[in-house]
Amino acid sequence: MKAAFYHRYGDSDVLQYGDIERPAPGTGEVLVKVAGTSFNPVDAGIRGGYLSDVFPVAFPHVPGIDVAGTITELGDRVSGWQVGDAVVGLLPMVARGAAAEYVLAPAEALATAPTSVPLADSAALPTVGLTAWQALFEVAGLTAGQTILINGAGGAVGGYAVQLAHQAGAKVTATTKASAAERLRHHGADQLIDYLDYTATPVADGAPFDVVLNLIGTTADETEALAALVADGGHYVGTMTSGPETTTRGLRSQRVFVRSDASQLADLVGQVDTGRLTIDVADRRPLAEIAAVHADADAGRLPGKTILTPA
Numbered sequence: 001m002k003a004a005f006y007h008r009y010g011d012s013d014v015l016q017y018g019d020i021e022r023p024a025p026g027t028g029e030v031l032v033k034v035a036g037t038s039f040n041p042v043d044a045g046i047r048g049g050y051l052s053d054v055f056p057v058a059f060p061h062v063p064g065i066d067v068a069g070t071i072t073e074l075g076d077r078v079s080g081w082q083v084g085d086a087v088v089g090l091l092p093m094v095a096r097g098a099a100a101e102y103v104l105a106p107a108e109a110l111a112t113a114p115t116s117v118p119l120a121d122s123a124a125l126p127t128v129g130l131t132a133w134q135a136l137f138e139v140a141g142l143t144a145g146q147t148i149l150i151n152g153a154g155g156a157v158g159g160y161a162v163q164l165a166h167q168a169g170a171k172v173t174a175t176t177k178a179s180a181a182e183r184l185r186h187h188g189a190d191q192l193i194d195y196l197d198y199t200a201t202p203v204a205d206g207a208p209f210d211v212v213l214n215l216i217g218t219t220a221d222e223t224e225a226l227a228a229l230v231a232d233g234g235h236y237v238g239t240m241t242s243g244p245e246t247t248t249r250g251l252r253s254q255r256v257f258v259r260s261d262a263s264q265l266a267d268l269v270g271q272v273d274t275g276r277l278t279i280d281v282a283d284r285r286p287l288a289e290i291a292a293v294h295a296d297a298d299a300g301r302l303p304g305k306t307i308l309t310p311a
Helices: 041-047 119-124 126-139 156-167 178-187 220-227 262-273 287-298
Strands: 002-005 016-019 029-038 066-074 086-090 102-106 110-112 147-151 171-175 191-193 209-214 230-238 252-255 283-286 306-309
Touching (some): 002 287, 016 287, 029 119, 041 287, 066 102, 066 119, 086 102, 086 119, 086 126, 086 262, 110 262, 119 306, 126 230, 126 262, 147 156, 156 171, 156 178, 178 191, 209 220, 283 287, 287 306
Parallel strands (some): 147 171, 147 209, 171 191, 209 230, 230 252, 283 306
Antiparallel strands (some): 002 016, 029 306, 066 086, 086 110
16 A cells, blocks of 8 residues: 655655555454545654654654544454444554555544545544643633633634634634634634734733633743733643743643544534534645655645645
8 A cells, every 4th residue: 555654753855655565453443544634743743753752653654643534444342333434533643644545543543524524624623623622621621701812823723722612602812823813713713913922011912811722832931921811720721832830829730732532523523513613624735745745844834734635
């Protein structure tokens, strides 16, 4: 089968596209014919070796932690799934990924794919959708009537976070580039800030916030400025940057690391199919162009969530 893979850590040019052996499902696994995977920043982090202490991989490694596709084979002791089922899932970080024509997936990690969008586009949901859900509700416990600042809302996680926070009845303030403003207004942002001046007092109108969700990398001083916007007893949640080392005023600070959860993913799929949640796809590229996609990401040129599809 065709797949993208690399034999060593390095820049995007370590990625190759060629033939590797098609795997067979083991106990508790299914074989999925891949309709699409999506690029996530963690893919580049693993490829570059920056996360080797956390996510050590065996070479050759196939990237792609998001999968959308159709089950073609069942391993032993798999129940609840049948050959032909369309599924989505977040795969284990260190396993061979979905940048291939076929991929093995733990059956317990999968959810039925949305029916209201093209199957390949469903690959834009698992990692970033689960990250947003877990940050907002598992970590921050966001509820109706609360206020939230989402810093860096124009990205893939931010788009879902704005939608989910709005649906939960929170008042949403979002920082974003002007190019994403219309999309985020449509998703339910109550206030948009084009540029967050971390040296200003206050940094953002509407402070203090019950929750600050920081989706970008910030310096220690910038992180402190964001944490200062949290109300007493509120939550600072970061995806790329941890909160202050010492906290006061009852501030609860935590960095979120996404985990696969089929039940949560099924809930997100349900919201997609009822029209309450929009999957945003900025670009679709052939899997053979994966090295160029990684290069564009490294250079900050990706236009947004990018789907990679096998031939």
